[in-house]
Amino acid sequence: MRTWVNELSEHTHNYVRRGGKHNRQKQVALIVDFLEYTDSHEKITSLHRLGARHVVNFWKAHRSLSEKTAYDYWLGLCKLWGWLGKPGKPPKPHKQFEAQEKPRQQQPILPDIATALRSARESQSLTVLKLANMTGCEAALIESLEAGKSDSLLPEIQGLLRALNIKFYVGQQ
Numbered sequence: 001m002r003t004w005v006n007e008l009s010e011h012t013h014n015y016v017r018r019g020g021k022h023n024r025q026k027q028v029a030l031i032v033d034f035l036e037y038t039d040s041h042e043k044i045t046s047l048h049r050l051g052a053r054h055v056v057n058f059w060k061a062h063r064s065l066s067e068k069t070a071y072d073y074w075l076g077l078c079k080l081w082g083w084l085g086k087p088g089k090p091p092k093p094h095k096q097f098e099a100q101e102k103p104r105q106q107q108p109i110l111p112d113i114a115t116a117l118r119s120a121r122e123s124q125s126l127t128v129l130k131l132a133n134m135t136g137c138e139a140a141l142i143e144s145l146e147a148g149k150s151d152s153l154l155p156e157i158q159g160l161l162r163a164l165n166i167k168f169y170v171g172q173q
Contacts, residue, residue, distance in 0.1 A: 004035055007047045011083040030076040034058055047084055055090045062093075070094060113157075114148035120164035121146075135159040 012028045038044055038054045055077060065073070070093035077090040121131055121142075128146075132139040137160055144150040145157060161167075 004039065004044045004047050008032070008035065011080075015079075027072075027076045027079060030073050031080050034073060034077060034080075037061070047080075050080075050084065050086075052091050059091065059093045065093070067094060114146050116166050117142070117160065117164065118146045120166050124164065131160070131163065135163045 016024045074093055081090050128139050128142050
């Protein structure tokens with residue numbers, strides 16, 4: 001019998017006996033599936049020799065997994081990481097999980113348009129208030145557009161673009 005099987009059974013024996021048995025058996029089956037895949041590609045002599053590289057190789061080979069199945073595998077790997085006393089968490093399968101955990105930071109939207117608006121306004125020696133009066137747009141909207149942080153749609157800013165004589169083209173480079 002392989003060494004890692006004995007090591008794993010020490011951890012899983014009590015784990016499967018307590019709690020939601022069906023879910024825990026499923027989680028152990030996913031862990032065993034991961035270990036069998038890893039053992040078939042690189043012989044595992046001990047569970048403690050597992051590392052992030054093994055997990056990344058597993059994710060690369062199983063890119064076709066659905067997001068839920070990949071997440072189930074990842075939860076099983078987290079449990080394995082805990083049993084082995086490894087620091088942190090194992091690598092995640094997809095970037096979608098990171099997007100859920102990290103708060104969204106507001107990043108400049110269309111920085112080229114923001115720069116074009118500011119440059120055109122300054123080249124015509126217009127203040128934000130004067131441009132707002134000319135176009136009927138609010139000054140706050142113009143300031144947020146120039147900062148690149150507005151969620152405005154193109155039809156809302158067409159008056160600004162016309163007043164400043166800004167033309168842009170959409171095409172492939």
